[in-house]
Amino acid sequence: MHNNEFKYQRKDLPSSISKIGMTLLVVGIVLGVAAFFVDHTRAVYNYLIAFTFMISIGVGALFLISLEYIVGADWSVPIRRVVEFFAAIIPLLALLVIPLLLNVGELFHWSHADAVAEDKFLTGKAPYLNVTFFIIRVFVLIGLWSLFYFFFIRNSKKQDTTKDQKLTTINIRLSAIFIPVFAITLTIAAVDWLMSIEPHWFSTIIGVYFFAGTVIAALAAVTLATVLLKENGYLHPAMTNDHLYSLGALLFAFVNFWGYIAFSQYMLIWYADLPEETFWFMQKWEGSWAIFSIGLIIIKFLVPYIVLVSQPAKMDPKKLKFISVWLLFAHLYDLFWFVMPEMEELSGGYSFSWIDLVFPIAAVGLIILVFNMKAKKDNLIPIGDPKLQRGLDFHL
Amino acid sequence: MTDKKIFGVTALFNEPNAIISAARKVADAGFTKWDVNSPYPIHGIDKAMKMKPSKLGIVTLIFGLSGAVLALILMYWTMSVDYPMIIGGKPYFSLPAFIPVTFEVTVIMATLSTVVAMFAFFFGLPRNSHALHDTDYMKKVSRDHYGIVIEAIDPKFDEMATLQLLKDLKPITTEIIYHPEKENYPIFEPRFIALLVGVAVVVSIGTYLMLNKLVYIVPFDWMEKQAKVIPQSGSEFFADGRGMRLPVKGTVAKGFIPYPFEGETNPKEVLSNPYFPTKENLELGQRKYLTYCSPCHGNYGDGDSRLAGQFPNPPTLHSDRGRNFSDGMIYHIITVGQNVMPSYASQVTRDERWAIVNYIRALQRAKNATDADLKLVKAE
Known part of the structure; x- marks a missing residue:
């Protein structure tokens, strides 16, 4: 039968990756700083989009790790390190959030005491929506995510040398705790960072909406990295396209899930036709925003649905590479559509500015750099995991 | 083998x-x-x-x-x-x-x-x-x-x-x-078919007894059993014992205009005819006249009743008195009645009464036609 001893696998990724990441980050940061001086408000809004995008990649990846443990998946074990490297951005969120916290007044209408005093709705929401509690929540969320990240990764890394099966059991238990924590914290994140930009509007499905987008973004990042690493021989040679099929199928499932949730949110508000809910969608139908709204359906649902619907497409590396880049863009686009119409200047329709392109560049650069740094330090394959052989043997 | x-x-x-x-x-x-x-x-x-x-x-x-x-x-x-x-x-x-x-x-x-x-x-x-x-x-x-x-x-x-x-x-x-020597269709075996029929009968009888005798659940009949008024029948709920309620006093039916000279035998003023004697109007008047008026007044208004003595004959409509009646007066007579003639208000509608008036005018002119009238008819 099979020999369960795996060799210590360590291959440094090509230096071009760190060069690309560094270039993107430096260009992004330079232009980003410039953007803050040119149009402060617009820069803050765009920074928020890039920040929520990084939450999606990092926390989404952490969710995928815990999902593997809790459902006992085998197929994803050979690529779990790829997911772990994406989650490595989580501790950095505590630093990345600081520019936002300095500009709370610019972003959130509810942070102005005089505006709250005049507005009975905001007065009612003040016990939750106030700056002190907001900042506490931010650090509690990032702290919780970092804590779980730290434990998951420590156990996973330790297993490489000790081959201790108990560590898997510990991580399974950890996942059982993390999943409900994840559900609550991600909902809070969505309510705080996305929904409260327009404090008068409310949608009870917003947490699920953000969750669907988050998992799409994390999965797309993992799929892209997996296909690229596999093509260049960095992953275990026993991995087949059947592994890719699982990623493609999950992507397809979550594209459908997102469509379902996005439509549910829209249809309930459309049907009830209550002015305190519909105005939010009306804002996204003002002027050129209507094109963005229709574009969202096409970009985030129709195109990925048609590309991924057939079985061969879900395991075709070329199509997966294309669609994962597409879906990463689609998630950014979704956040952009969500956030930007709330900016007072742009409430009548969109007008282009270079500032909108800058922050995603920096975010992508940072994610690549962190990924590369982690990949240099750790094994690309969790060689101590007891399920690794079964994962490699995975066939459809 | x-x-x-x-x-x-x-x-x-x-x-x-x-x-x-x-x-x-x-x-x-x-x-x-x-x-x-x-x-x-x-x-x-x-x-x-x-x-x-x-x-x-x-x-x-x-x-x-x-x-x-x-x-x-x-x-x-x-x-x-x-x-x-x-x-x-x-x-x-x-x-x-x-x-x-x-x-x-x-x-x-x-x-x-x-x-x-x-x-x-x-x-x-x-x-x-x-x-x-x-x-x-x-x-x-x-x-x-x-x-x-x-x-x-x-x-x-x-x-x-x-x-x-x-x-x-x-x-x-x-x-x-x-291949088996003989094609074997277990589905058509008598024993299997008997078993199927037997199971069907037992299940049907069992289900019937179960649902109708053991645990009979009343179907939803809340609407049928609710307190309500059944049309055309009495009700103990109201003091007068009627199920269907009478309209409030003074209620006027949709499209109905009350006749202002109700009950007067010799009104000082009457309504004026709102209809021109068009072909359609005269045809309507003829139809209604033949139905409701001709039994007593005769087909041409001569008072030669088709009832032949079973009912007192009315006078001819072609008398000077009859010809001098205004349209509104004839309308009044149809509406409230005169002498032994009862009111026809419930049989003939308002518009039909005016059509009858126009038709009677036509009859009267025909009976006493002038030379000019004859020339007109000939010209046609």
Whole structure:
């Protein structure tokens, strides 16, 4: 039968990756700083989009790790390190959030005491929506995510040398705790960072909406990295396209899930036709925003649905590479559509500015750099995991 | 024994890896009519067998899409064209409201068509008998063995050569399977049919007793049993004992204008005729006159009643008095009655009464026609 001893696998990724990441980050940061001086408000809004995008990649990846443990998946074990490297951005969120916290007044209408005093709705929401509690929540969320990240990764890394099966059991238990924590914290994140930009509007499905987008973004990042690493021989040679099929199928499932949730949110508000809910969608139908709204359906649902619907497409590396880049863009686009119409200047329709392109560049650069740094330090394959052989043997 | 028809040859293995390599070799030998049997799905076996991807997905796609289209057409026709209804202030054709139904119909059409197509075309059901049924081979591959069967209808099949090929794969055993001498249809066995009928009868009787005698659940009859007024019947609820209520005093029916000179025998003023004696109006008047007036007044208003003495004859309408009546006066007489003539207000409507007045005027002019009138008639 099979020999369960795996060799210590360590291959440094090509230096071009760190060069690309560094270039993107430096260009992004330079232009980003410039953007803050040119149009402060617009820069803050765009920074928020890039920040929520990084939450999606990092926390989404952490969710995928815990999902593997809790459902006992085998197929994803050979690529779990790829997911772990994406989650490595989580501790950095505590630093990345600081520019936002300095500009709370610019972003959130509810942070102005005089505006709250005049507005009975905001007065009612003040016990939750106030700056002190907001900042506490931010650090509690990032702290919780970092804590779980730290434990998951420590156990996973330790297993490489000790081959201790108990560590898997510990991580399974950890996942059982993390999943409900994840559900609550991600909902809070969505309510705080996305929904409260327009404090008068409310949608009870917003947490699920953000969750669907988050998992799409994390999965797309993992799929892209997996296909690229596999093509260049960095992953275990026993991995087949059947592994890719699982990623493609999950992507397809979550594209459908997102469509379902996005439509549910829209249809309930459309049907009830209550002015305190519909105005939010009306804002996204003002002027050129209507094109963005229709574009969202096409970009985030129709195109990925048609590309991924057939079985061969879900395991075709070329199509997966294309669609994962597409879906990463689609998630950014979704956040952009969500956030930007709330900016007072742009409430009548969109007008282009270079500032909108800058922050995603920096975010992508940072994610690549962190990924590369982690990949240099750790094994690309969790060689101590007891399920690794079964994962490699995975066939459809 | 030689006249037995061969169905195929089989080989048994006791390890999944062995069956995968064996399947690979059989596929390489170019066979097409063959199959692998195992107690559970073996990952990667379809690749080893060089099976083409199933075409079932196409059926699902076609029926799923037609489900979506049919659902949209149904809702468009019923909700927007045939019986348009405004619901919640939304347009007749409001797509967001139709999406859930479209989605459900798409899913149900896709799944049902997939299942039916799978059974009917891909599994070849209904099939009552198969040569592999009731063989030792089938019993073993249903339990803990893995088998390959190559059917005799395969163009490359040759009894000895194929058997040798299977033997070269080093199976536990090989076996030649023959078609049963007599086609065996267990479904048509009298015992089986009797069992089916028996089960049906027992289940029906049991269900009947269970639902109607043991645990009879009253159907929802809240609406039938509720307190309510039944039309045309009394009610103890109201003091006057009537079920249906009388209209409030002074209620006027829709389109009805009360007659202002009700009850007066010799009114000082009367209404003026709002109708011109057009052809249609005169025809209406004639019809109504012949129905309601002519029995007493006669077909031409001469007072020559068709009732012939059973009822007092009215005077002729062509007297000076009658001709000098104003239109409104004749209308008044029809409405309230005169002498022995009763009111015709309940039989003849307001507009019909005016039409009768016009018709009577025509009769009177005809009876006393002037030369000028005769010239007019002749000119026509």
